[in-house]
Amino acid sequence: xxxxxxxxxxLYDNPAGYDIISKILLQAGLPRKLVFxxxxxxxxxxxxxxxxxxKIGSGFFDTLLALLNQSRDSLGNAPHEDxxxxxxxAVFYQIYPRSFMDGNGDGIGDLPGIIARLDYLKDLGVNxxxxxxxxxxxGDDNGYDxxxxxxxxxxxxxxxxxxxxxxxxxxxxxRLVMDLVVNHTSDEHHWFQEALHDPDSKYRDxxxxxxxxxxxxxxxxxxxxxxxxxxDLWGLHLFSxxxxxxxxxxxxxxxxxxxxxRWWLEKxxxxxxxxxxxxxxxAQGLPEGDPFVGTxxxxxxxxxxxxxxxxHQYLREMQKEAFAPFEAFSVGETPGIGMKMGKLxxxxxxxxxxxxxxxxxxxxxxxxxxxxxxxxxxxxxEYITDWMEHYADTSWMSLFYDNHDNPRMLSKVDHTHQYxxxxxxxxxxxxxxxxGTPFLFQxxxxxxxxxxxKNIEDLRxxxxxxxxxxxxxxMPTEEAFRRILAGxxxxxxxxxxxxxxxxxxFTKGQPWLGSDGDEVTCxxxxxxxxxxxxxxxxxSLIALRKETPAFIYGDIHFTHKKKEKLLSxxxxxxxxxxxxxxxxxxxxxxxxxxxxxxxxLSNYPENYLKLRAYEGRIYRL
Numbered sequence: 001x002x003x004x005x006x007x008x009x010x011l012y013d014n015p016a017g018y019d020i021i022s023k024i025l026l027q028a029g030l031p032r033k034l035v036f037x038x039x040x041x042x043x044x045x046x047x048x049x050x051x052x053x054x055k056i057g058s059g060f061f062d063t064l065l066a067l068l069n070q071s072r073d074s075l076g077n078a079p080h081e082d083x084x085x086x087x088x089x090a091v092f093y094q095i096y097p098r099s100f101m102d103g104n105g106d107g108i109g110d111l112p113g114i115i116a117r118l119d120y121l122k123d124l125g126v127n128x129x130x131x132x133x134x135x136x137x138x139g140d141d142n143g144y145d146x147x148x149x150x151x152x153x154x155x156x157x158x159x160x161x162x163x164x165x166x167x168x169x170x171x172x173x174x175r176l177v178m179d180l181v182v183n184h185t186s187d188e189h190h191w192f193q194e195a196l197h198d199p200d201s202k203y204r205d206x207x208x209x210x211x212x213x214x215x216x217x218x219x220x221x222x223x224x225x226x227x228x229x230x231x232d233l234w235g236l237h238l239f240s241x242x243x244x245x246x247x248x249x250x251x252x253x254x255x256x257x258x259x260x261x262r263w264w265l266e267k268x269x270x271x272x273x274x275x276x277x278x279x280x281x282x283a284q285g286l287p288e289g290d291p292f293v294g295t296x297x298x299x300x301x302x303x304x305x306x307x308x309x310x311x312h313q314y315l316r317e318m319q320k321e322a323f324a325p326f327e328a329f330s331v332g333e334t335p336g337i338g339m340k341m342g343k344l345x346x347x348x349x350x351x352x353x354x355x356x357x358x359x360x361x362x363x364x365x366x367x368x369x370x371x372x373x374x375x376x377x378x379x380x381x382e383y384i385t386d387w388m389e390h391y392a393d394t395s396w397m398s399l400f401y402d403n404h405d406n407p408r409m410l411s412k413v414d415h416t417h418q419y420x421x422x423x424x425x426x427x428x429x430x431x432x433x434x435x436g437t438p439f440l441f442q443x444x445x446x447x448x449x450x451x452x453x454k455n456i457e458d459l460r461x462x463x464x465x466x467x468x469x470x471x472x473x474x475m476p477t478e479e480a481f482r483r484i485l486a487g488x489x490x491x492x493x494x495x496x497x498x499x500x501x502x503x504x505x506f507t508k509g510q511p512w513l514g515s516d517g518d519e520v521t522c523x524x525x526x527x528x529x530x531x532x533x534x535x536x537x538x539x540s541l542i543a544l545r546k547e548t549p550a551f552i553y554g555d556i557h558f559t560h561k562k563k564e565k566l567l568s569x570x571x572x573x574x575x576x577x578x579x580x581x582x583x584x585x586x587x588x589x590x591x592x593x594x595x596x597x598x599x600x601l602s603n604y605p606e607n608y609l610k611l612r613a614y615e616g617r618i619y620r621l
Contacts, residue, residue: 002014005045006045007044008035008048012041015343019339019342023336026360029366091440093121093124094130096441097111097134099496100113102507105509106507111165119172127173128270131178131179141239144239144275145187195207196209202252205252208244213227216299218240221469224238224301236286245279247282262322265325271323271331271354272331278306280308282304284309288301319351329354331357339358342358343395346395347395348395354396358398368487369406370483372482375412377413377565378564378584388558392435392436397437400439402440406487410449422604422614425534430616434556441492445538456468458490459490494513498523499524500520504523505524505525541601544600550578557569559592559594560592567582577620578600579618588611590610597620
């Protein structure tokens, strides 16, 4: 058992301890070397307790010890063979259905619209599509509040449309991975309606309905509890007020979920992306959240569910009962999970998840999504080097910058967009040559950037709108809106820019979320004609990855680790070696002197004696 007498080095040996300490240092903007060294490693935890008790209180240490003692899993040190798998060799493309392509002119993207653009995806070279939720939903969180797991939302089409989409994808040699939300359902799901209104229903225990709330807060602002005065009950929702958390400790609930997953897999779906899947196990009794942890992480109570006591048990059970019989693919969205806990979730020998999405690279040290700052790619270099060297030895990495929940990385790195095309190509080169599976988000292959929204009425994202009104209580409305613009999810959710026409070629009607005119100069129609476009470059990149096994299964070795703004590494397999070098800044820098080979790809039209702003080159040695 871990106690205050335990030495800090003992905490590092525990996956949860290592990741929690790393997260605290990241949030505080402090280097890990402050505590990850032999001198401090010999100190007992009580030393830190005495040093910080007045500032952070004893509750933090009680929480830390509880997490350490609940997690008895240890990491194996032995690397394993990278067994071939289609999802390791694939390039995924995430489609946000509302914004991809509108087939009927109502301003909302749909399944017929996606079907009409499949040849575009085939020509791009992607071989797997991740489809954000299309299930029947009230739409409070754009489909992540599911009302009926076995029905297609009418705004997207019909089940017949879905069957056509699945067949058309498979006919083109492409796979389909669906988004699945099983941490919560809509409050309009029949399970919740019966649970709320019938105390004797079997569904009453499918949710967290109780007489008193605790102090947990929602990711979408405010309390994480709804009051139902007629029933004298409170209901837990970690996200919007209409997204009610499921009680995974109920075996009947788990059986119903596994049956639903098998139903989709029997239709031919190739796998699932599992939304906030690490939140499914909550601490018994839903204890109060520690105020200091809540202030540190931004959400009170998070320590009681981000890495719950039965998470591994439930993931192994789901894999065995639902995924394994179909050899289906699983990738979990795992906010808050660090490298060591992530290895426990994704080591193939443990039978839990195939891959996970970690988000620690999306904000630099000391920053959160709604902070106004410019992203330093040197931080990404440090992050990816660490993960490639200490995570990829046992687990397979997901490689991504953009998704439906984050602003565009292009705009985070370069607010002025001065280097838009060059930087877009550079990011693609890194993504396609690191070890792992690349996930593109729609529009990334065009170099789409953040939008110039004018006011809060332009936004549709429930998280952004709620946070705006919360910030308005603390600061002037202009400053609150600037903060929202820094992190709004709507930047990634504007329609794909197919043409320069009004409506972006996305719709003949009024788009559900407006653009800002950027489609006039950045659109797929024009880029398809331009051999130097971002789109053409992505096609070349994906083709290079497909025809080069070293970029998929090859060993990776980083060079020049201490050289600021220079990311460089080799990929080697079966006697063939490639060398990738990237300038991560706007200033020119000398080429590394250890390059002895032929340049096969660059994001500049001709080679030069120095690496120019955001220049990347790939050499065959």
